[in-house]
Amino acid sequence: MxxxxxxxxxxxxxxxxxxxxxxxxxxxxxxxxxxxxxxxxxxxxxxxxxxxxxxxxxxxxxxxxxxxxxxxxxxxxxxxxxxxxxxxxxxxxxxxxxxxxxxxxxxxxxLGEGQWQAEMGCFSAMAADLPAVGVGEGPLVHMTVEAAGRSWDAAGVSMGNPHCVVEWPDENLPTGMDLAAIGPDFEKNKLFPEGVNTEFIYVRDATHLKMRVWERGSGETMACGTGACASVSAMVLRGVCPRDVPVEVELLGGKLNITVRSDDHVLLSGPAxxxxxxxxxxx
The missing domain is CATH 3.10.310.10 (Diaminopimelate Epimerase; Chain A, domain 1)
Structure with a gap:
């Protein structure tokens, strides 16, 4: 066929x-x-x-x-x-x-030639919405994830699919073999019975993030739109990023703009x- x-x-x-x-x-x-x-x-x-x-x-x-x-x-x-x-x-x-x-x-x-904005709905940081188990009900602004031989301070966010967001201490975010060494331990972690997408982010400033992603079912990808939304939402909950202001997320394949509104609705803008x-x- x-x-x-x-x-x-x-x-x-x-x-x-x-x-x-x-x-x-x-x-x-x-x-x-x-x-x-x-x-x-x-x-x-x-x-x-x-x-x-x-x-x-x-x-x-x-x-x-x-x-x-x-x-x-x-x-x-x-x-x-x-x-x-x-x-x-x-x-x-x-x-x-x-x-x-x-x-x-x-x-x-x-928005213009090959540019679209998506209304992504509301994010949720409640455990039942990811789902996540053994971490309390939420909001999962800070939760401990045991993976790849160490403990991680992560945030759990659902964008209609599950995300685990981890802040990284510097701009040298894991990618390639380094990401492949830790990503699967998050994806198939016992805390996430349906698996999870994992974002590693570096905060440049309140409106600029750098991100690498290990996607559930696909491994490392050049970009993840829901992951960028989850990352900004997590940083809003942690008081790092503002609401109602576009936040630029730099990915391997380009840049996306995310706005988390005051009512928890998320807007995603970028190329197609x-x-x-x-x-x-x-x-």
Missing amino acids: RISFTKMHGCGNDYIYLDCRQTGLPEHVADWSVKLSRRHFSVGADGIICICPPSTPGADATMRMFNADGSEGKMCGNGVRCVAEFLYTHGAEKDSLEIDTLAGRKTLRR ETAFTGEVEVD
């Missing part, structure tokens, strides 16, 4: 996008995600995102995302911006789009770009 795809990315967080608005979610998409995400051996990506028919009245489409290991994620901030850009250039040329996700309906607003289109054979 041969399928057509569009390769898109937000700050290097890249997915294979399938237009499923007429056909619905493919039966074997999880298996395809494992096969096609292999870098150097196939298309290469952080996973597959399917653009499906809307799930709620008035929505423009539904986003379903599958990680490189075949697991399904509930939300991807970079991915949902790319879905909006795809829709805008493929029959839904509107400056405001409504996209259903497993983490709820998201409103996307076009098409890399190429193609066809590939799948079983």
